[in-house]
Amino acid sequence: MSLGRERAKNALVRTRELGSRPDSFKKNYRAYVDRIGPAIVMNGLGQALATELAAAGLRPADEVQRAHLELYRSIGRWLCGEGDVYEQDRDLLDAIVSNDEETYLRAQAEALAWLEWHKKFCRATFPADDGVAG
Helix, strand or coil, X not given: CCHHHHHHHHHHHHHHHHCCCCHHHHHHXXXXXXXXXXXXXXXXXXXXXXXXXXXXXXXXXXXXHHHHHHHHHHHHHHHHHHCCCCCCCCCHHHHHHHCCHHHHHHHHHHHHHHHHHXXXXXXXXXXXXXXXXX
């Protein structure tokens, strides 16, 4: 299977895994998926992911925080697993700061490519909410 098809399959599987969550979670998650691509382009992968993790808090207590945490985990599962960028690492932020710049740039490009699929699947299956808070 081509890498592009693997990306699509992984993004679809992840979207379906999250599909049983409450609508409040899905609305927030969809909004954050829409926003993280531009955040990666503007600030870099590491900062965008650190922002997601910070927004989740130490113990996510509500659907807003859980949505931030699951987005961080979704990207991490791809980059540290099937996406094969950081294959030896378990924690995405550790992987980012522990590897070289070439690998970082590859991870950033791979995250953006994966997010294109994930964003489409989320838009197709999760409800939208224009009033979602950051």
